[in-house]
Amino acid sequence: DPYADDPMRHPALKVNSQCPFNAEPPPELLTENYITPNPIFFTRNHLPVPNLDPDTYRLHIVGPPGGQSLSLSLGDLYKFPKHEVTVTLQCAGNRRSEMTRVKEVKGLEWRTGAISTARWAGARLCDVLAQAGHQLSETEAHVCFEGLDSDPTGTAYGASIPLARAMDPEAEVLLAYEMNGQPLPRDHGFPVRVVVPGVVGARHVKWLGRVSVEPEESCSHWQRRDYKGFSPSVDWDTVDFDSAPSIQELPIQSAITEPQDGETIEPGEITVKGYAWSGGGRAVIRVDVSLDGGLTWHAADLDGEEQPPRKAWAWRLWQLQTSVPAGQKELNIVCKAVDDSYNVQPDTVAPIWNLRGVLSNAWHRVHVHITP
Numbered sequence: 364d365p366y367a368d369d370p371m372r373h374p375a376l377k378v379n380s381q382c383p384f385n386a387e388p389p390p391e392l393l394t395e396n397y398i399t400p401n402p403i404f405f406t407r408n409h410l411p412v413p414n415l416d417p418d419t420y421r422l423h424i425v426g427p428p429g430g431q432s433l434s435l436s437l438g439d440l441y442k443f444p445k446h447e448v449t450v451t452l453q454c455a456g457n458r459r460s461e462m463t464r465v466k467e468v469k470g471l472e473w474r475t476g477a478i479s480t481a482r483w484a485g486a487r488l489c490d491v492l493a494q495a496g497h498q499l500s501e502t503e504a505h506v507c508f509e510g511l512d513s514d515p516t517g518t519a520y521g522a523s524i525p526l527a528r529a530m531d532p533e534a535e536v537l538l539a540y541e542m543n544g545q546p547l548p549r550d551h552g553f554p555v556r557v558v559v560p561g562v563v564g565a566r567h568v569k570w571l572g573r574v575s576v577e578p579e580e581s582c583s584h585w586q587r588r589d590y591k592g593f594s595p596s597v598d599w600d601t602v603d604f605d606s607a608p609s610i611q612e613l614p615i616q617s618a619i620t621e622p623q624d625g626e627t628i629e630p631g632e633i634t635v636k637g638y639a640w641s642g643g644g645r646a647v648i649r650v651d652v653s654l655d656g657g658l659t660w661h662a663a664d665l666d667g668e669e670q671p672p673r674k675a676w677a678w679r680l681w682q683l684q685t686s687v688p689a690g691q692k693e694l695n696i697v698c699k700a701v702d703d704s705y706n707v708q709p710d711t712v713a714p715i716w717n718l719r720g721v722l723s724n725a726w727h728r729v730h731v732h733i734t735p
């Protein structure tokens with residue numbers, strides 16, 4: 364059993380698949396803290412978790428022609444300036460279960476919890492690439508990452524990002540060795556993973572083994588044949604993965620974590636809580652909440668840190684305290700967020716349905732009953 368050596372996990376996690384391990388924190392725990400505690404940070408593994416020895420671990424950085432390839436130990440990586448950044452990581456499949464309700468899709472049934480936030484620390488990728496002699500000369504180039512996890516045929520997890528993002532110090536792409544002040548937990552990439560602020564989780568390659576600069580995107584299945592969006596009319600007979608760009612930055616997203624769908628609540632005061640986040644460093648500027656299915660709206664209070672313009676890498680938690688109109692038997696609670704480019708979420712799921720169930724960011728809806 365290749366999964367026999369997987370690490371222990373926190374019992375509060377809601378497991379979507381045991382082997383490989385995929386799990387999300389329950390909504391009420393997810394927004395209890397701005398920084399998600401490591402043990403309940405959502406986990407998305409495609410393969411068994413490798414058990415890597417930090418003493419013999421080496422990160423291979425392929426140099427440019429005429430440059431120098433590097434084989435970095437953890438100690439070598441610690442010698443680069445240590446950079447810290449708070450980043451929200453979201454899987455492209457977050458909220459997929461809502462797409463499944465429209466029509467069947469292929470993928471794990473994530474609810475609203477395939478998203479979490481941590482304070483990451485490590486070396487900046489741009490510093491390491493520069494040491495190997497890489498420059499931002501080729502504009503069409505890509506930085507390819509390979510994990511040390513692999514399937515029975517020996518194929519490793521892989522992904523890539525554009526070289527321009529990798530080389531931009533302001534993009535703060537990290538080769539992270541710390542998560543919330545601790546060494547990375549095994550499930551989250553021990554000893555080193557990539558963190559790409561503002562970009563879909565799939566590019567944050569864990570258990571990083573190899574970095575290279577290539578004229579094309581990573582040839583990995585997960586770069587070329589997955590994590591792409593399509594029209595609702597495209598099915599598995601007609602899909603042409605080469606016709607769509609790989610997902611990098613994610614669209615504006617928000618969800619309600621309290622109360623939960625189907626709950627029965629007391630009349631009187633109600634507190635609605637949730638999260639909101641947008642890709643590409645775009646800041647959340649507003650979250651609108653409705654108790655009547657979208658007829659009337661309240662502006663929620665945004666908690667969490669204000670972030671620099673164009674570098675809003677982390678989510679905002681939000682809440683709305685209001686009173687339930689007297690005589691109500693039920694509420695249709697809805698939330699929708701707006702980012703600083705005034706991007707908004709679509710109101711329903713059907714028009715954004717796609718066969719892989721990615722990019723599910725319609726208004727989040729929760730139906731609750733009120734005790735008479």
Ligand code: MTE
Pocket residue numbers: 404405406407408409410452453454455509510511512520521550551552563564565566567568569570
């Ligand atoms: N890296 C490797 N090596 N193997 C993987 O399976 N999964 C990716 C990414 N990096 C993956 C990986 C996906 S799809 C996501 S959403 C994130 O890791 C999840 O990171 P987490 O498990 O730390 O939350």
Ligand code: MO
Pocket residue numbers: 407453454455456564565
């Ligand atoms: Mo993912």
